[in-house]
Amino acid sequence: xxxxxxxxxxxxxxxxxxxxxxxxxxxxxxxxxxxxxxxxxxxxxxxxxxxxxxxxxxxxxxxxxxxxxxxxxxxxxxxxxxxxxxxxxxxxxxxxxxxxxxxxxxxxxxxxxx
Amino acid sequence: xxxxxxxxxxxxxxxxxxxxxxxxxxxxxxxxxxxxxxxxxxxxxxxxxxxxxxxxxxxxxxxxxxxxxxxxxxxxxxxxxxxxxxxxxxxxxxxxxxxxxxxxxxxxxxxxxxxxxx
Numbered sequence: 001x002x003x004x005x006x007x008x009x010x011x012x013x014x015x016x017x018x019x020x021x022x023x024x025x026x027x028x029x030x031x032x033x034x035x036x037x038x039x040x041x042x043x044x045x046x047x048x049x050x051x052x053x054x055x056x057x058x059x060x061x062x063x064x065x066x067x068x069x070x071x072x073x074x075x076x077x078x079x080x081x082x083x084x085x086x087x088x089x090x091x092x093x094x095x096x097x098x099x100x101x102x103x104x105x106x107x108x109x110x111x112x113x114x
Numbered sequence: 115x116x117x118x119x120x121x122x123x124x125x126x127x128x129x130x131x132x133x134x135x136x137x138x139x140x141x142x143x144x145x146x147x148x149x150x151x152x153x154x155x156x157x158x159x160x161x162x163x164x165x166x167x168x169x170x171x172x173x174x175x176x177x178x179x180x181x182x183x184x185x186x187x188x189x190x191x192x193x194x195x196x197x198x199x200x201x202x203x204x205x206x207x208x209x210x211x212x213x214x215x216x217x218x219x220x221x222x223x224x225x226x227x228x229x230x231x232x
Binding site: 104 | 147149151158159160161164166173175176209211213215216217218219220222223224225
């Protein structure tokens with residue numbers, strides 16, 4: 001099984017400042033045949049189901065603000081919120097789908113306002 | 115509109131059986147894998163398993179193999195998650211989800227809260 005880890009567990013950022021979340025997979029999630037990283041990011045607000053933000057490691061889902069960006073390749077990935085807004089307070093999860101249809105999620109990172 | 119609509123909250127006693135549902139609409143139900151995800155109170159997302167309604171091919175996370183059964187009825191575009199004997203530790207929110215444009219989950223159900231208590 002591919003194990004996903006995230007860091008930090010939580011972070012507090014001032015409004016308008018940058019938030020950076022890291023995700024690491026226990027093995028590469030880069031498919032050499034299509035050069036795609038099978039890595040997604042989700043946002044979950046209290047009382048709501050998760051919402052897909054980023055897929056293929058760096059492709060923003062339709063309607064997701066451009067302050068959200070994903071980067072990385074192979075085993076190391078980053079979700080960046082370039083200018084934190086109050087509505088971005090949430091828990092963020094990474095997910096590998098390299099072993100599709102099997103998949104695993106990271107443990108989550110809680111983002112709060114400082 | 116593409117959506118997954120889950121059945122309502124359940125309160126059960128330990129040892130009871132339960133089957134919750136997830137009805138898909140607005141897309142070709144038989145052509146996409148539907149997954150189930152557990153979220154225990156205050157905890158993270160855990161992938162439980164997944165089914166391809168077209169041929170009922172089903173895969174389970176090792177953590178959930180033998181603990182739950184995933185099924186689907188393609189005639190009514192509905193996937194199911196069932197337990198034969200619930201435990202208190204099954205208390206959680208359960209989500210179904212599907213990936214229509216990639217293998218990530220771009221559509222989620224609203225969740226079904228299952229509470230198991232004596």
